[in-house]
Amino acid sequence: MSFHRLDAGDSTLVFDCRDALLDVCYLGRRLPAALNLEEISLLTAAPTPHGELDCELRTEGFPGEDGHSPGQAALRLRRDGHALLNQLRVADCSSSGEVFHCTLEDRQAGVEIRLTLCATASGVFSSESAIVNSAKEGLLEVDWLAALHLPLPALYSEVERYGGFWANEMLAERIPLGQFALDTSSQRGRCSHQSFPTLICGETGFSHEKQRVLLTTLAWSGNHRLRVEPAITGGHSLQAGVVLQGGEVRLAPGEQWQGPKALFALSNGGLNDIRRQFKRYWFDQKAYSEPPERPVHFNSWESSYFEHDVHSSLKLIDEAHDLGAERFVLDDGWMEGRSGIGVGLGDWLPCPRRYPEGLGPLARHARKLGMSFGVWIEPEMLTPDSSVAAEHPDWIIAAAAYPGVSGRQQYLLNLCLSEVREHILQCIERLIQDCDPDYLKWDMNRDYAQVGFGGSATPEAMTRAWYQLLSELRLRHPRVVIESCAAGGARNDAGALTHADRLWPSDSMDPLQRFALMKHISCVFPPALLGSHVGAAPSSTTGATLPLSTRCLVALLGHMGLELDPKTLDASERDTIRRWVAFFKRERDRLARSDFYYLDGLEPGLDSLLVYSREDTRCLLFILRSAYPTQAQPPVVALPSCVRGSTFHLELLNPEDADFVQQDIEWHRGGAVTVSGDTLHLAGLRLPFLRAGHAALIQITPTS
Structure with missing residues (x-):
């Protein structure tokens, strides 16, 4: 032929x-x-x-x-x-x-x-x-x-x-x-x-x-x-x-x-x-007959950084549970000697002073509360103070006759050596025996350097060796969920997602940055497989102070999590988080199955996204104002043709965030209105008036 x-x-x-x-x-x-x-x-x-x-x-x-x-x-x-x-x-x-x-x-x-x-x-x-x-x-x-x-x-x-x-x-x-x-x-x-x-x-x-x-x-x-x-x-x-x-x-x-x-x-x-x-x-x-389980995360990093022990972590688990989290993830700082960047990587033993009984007590406490438990690891790296560095200096990537190059004060292990891969797997096995984690956050916080200049390691072989490690770990422990993280999004690629269950696309939780990132990266990856957390205000990366409701609304568009210090929250803020966490739990399967339609034709600094479920035609219309308006009125936007042929109830779920007007229209105050999908597509609807940094969510429910 x-x-x-x-x-x-x-x-x-x-x-x-x-x-x-x-x-x-x-x-x-x-x-x-x-x-x-x-x-x-x-x-x-x-x-x-x-x-x-x-x-x-x-x-x-x-x-x-x-x-x-x-x-x-x-x-x-x-x-x-x-x-x-x-x-x-x-x-x-x-x-x-x-x-x-x-x-x-x-x-x-x-x-x-x-x-x-x-x-x-x-x-x-x-x-x-x-x-x-x-x-x-x-x-x-x-x-x-x-x-x-x-x-x-x-x-x-x-x-x-x-x-x-x-x-x-x-x-x-x-x-x-x-x-x-x-x-x-x-x-x-x-x-x-x-x-x-x-x-x-x-x-x-x-x-x-x-x-x-x-x-x-x-x-x-x-x-x-x-x-x-x-x-x-x-x-x-x-x-x-x-x-x-x-x-x-x-x-x-x-x-x-x-x-x-x-x-x-x-x-x-x-x-x-x-x-x-x-x-x-x-x-x-990934052979998902149903959307993957996506429990609401609570990650410890931005609440405690390296300053935590068994007592503070047990208390943090209680706080996370109170906010509605379903999985507690202990991030960096749990290992022996890990008091900060540049020390304590490579041996992967719980600190005997801060965690004298290992991490098991944390995992048991989380499960007692009905939560699952996860742990941060960075097993491709080591620091010079580790015992593995002292015992196996030949495992460290370095060009002969030249000083090694560190990144974040840490060095690369030669994954091309079978004994190095086995060492990493043994460390993870020991961790699994200690606390039986449901989830591993696999991090990688630096670029390669001097790889391929002599020795057995080459960049191409190192990448394949990482895939081999993840495949072997998956074979041994198929129920353990693996997230790929690399100082945020330095491994945002289809190869990583082929071997992992979830990607952490950025270390920035600023909702304006996160929304822009998710808009672009969702062309390749389903938002349901991308971590998206409610961060602190001010943001640890941008310094921006944005409303808690905006941070929550952006987070629920991906795999929702929380990453902030509960001690800084007042009663009203706790209620806001609980409200949107509960909303995510109700809607997460529909969100995962739904199609995301970003809308054209809006002024700079204004974005709108329709989340449409083909199964039951239910929709969510998300609006984000990232910059001060350039027009006196918010625009009228036409929804995609997928809404035609049905009749819908429209309800603005957070009218309290769209109140910066002298006299509002009735349904923008939270009352429901019933309209045809043909009207929504052909004539459109007026978006609510939002100040810069604010977001709104409109629920669009079919009448039958």
Whole structure:
């Protein structure tokens, strides 16, 4: 068969494998089943313009480094220290409707590429590649192997990427696609705060509700690059893969290296449809027949930092229970010698002075109150004062003849050593025997440095070793919930979520920052799998003092938790927290299943989000005012078409936060009003008047 098609949701991808060549001849809206695919190739072939080499121009699906194809090759190889020319030809290809397999080879170069692309019911595609050294002798060195190479139609004229820094991740940057290449990349050993491994390409002015878009994300927690560059055939081409250091991947004859997956999805109607597809993808991948259990967390960090012992922690558990928390998480500071940053990492023994009976008394007390128990760990790290550092200095990552490089005054363990991985697993086993935690918060508070410069460790191998650790831990203790944290969001990637149950996307709990972050990151990850806590005022990271109701409303949009000092709360504030915690408990399963529709067309500093349940058409309309109004009146907004055909009761749940007016309209004072969904979609509704930093929540309930 010369043509192969994959259909995922409303999208189709078509490969043309004639003449032993692999081309992508179509990527876009779903095609009719009976369409003649050869016609597409015939009508979209590109002529060769003046100034180019004398060769046919193709929209290649995986271009080799053949000496004449313009643009970046999907693989770069070396033999004997020299760049290796390779002209890939199709040796075999097959498709089943959901999976496309293609083997490309260059027998003269001794190279074989195995591509696998899958279409899922969610609408998300996956792509992965493997390389085999098929030569009879000699090492093959891999400098680059794309997990995905995708020719993009010319309609994609803008790209959005995300960067940032600690406690301010997921800052969006929108750039026109033009004559030059652009990328997002990290060489910090983890995906990093600075580079979210995702690119969004779209039509000019693409938004939450409008225009065609394509999102690509790499399922990898280490060094990466996603790149878009102009294509001589028109439009652009996109690649995603692992950034490899020289000598990182060397293959003996017959050996294979498998890269990570890249995931991509298309939408004909903006980013909201991308959110819907990826939410379903993750729920399918994790085989959730029902939304995952998401008990309300109480994390001890911002209430006590390193200053806690068994007595204060037992009291804190009582306080957390009183506020409605269902899981108590003991954060950093419980280990022997851990009096602050720079000491006490590596041995993972409870401090005998502060916790003389270990952590078991805390876990038992929490469970007596009906709560589960969790513990913070950072097992990839150690500090020089630990016994493991003294006994096994060869386990510490350092370049020979150079001083080691610390981060947060701590050093990296060489996870590539099996004895190091076994040491980490034994430490966790000992902790599990001590307190039988239901949940582990696995942290990683620094970038890599000197990894790959001599010794057995390389960045790529370290990332795989981390995955191996999590997989082994999951195998031994399948009921233990694992959260991936890396100084907040430095491991916000699909590779991490594949191996963990929850991501901690940022150390900032400032609700304005958190809402903006969640808006962007929800294009790839379901909010239900993202930790979102009610923090203190003023915020520990931004210093902003924002209303408690705003902090609570933003937190309930993700996996809700509390992270503040209960001693600072008065009776009214405690009641506010209890109220919204109770609301989250009632609504959390519906929130997890619902689709999130961010609304377009609002003035800067005003955001609105409709949370819509397809099962029973119930909705929540969330409004956040992050900046002072630029208009005298709040806008009238039209809700998405999903509300049409029903009749709803509307009720503003927190009218006390929307009272800064001389004379309010009746239903903004908390009274219910009944309207049709057609009216909500076609005419819209006036948003309540909010001061800067305030939020509102409108409950929209079907009448039958």
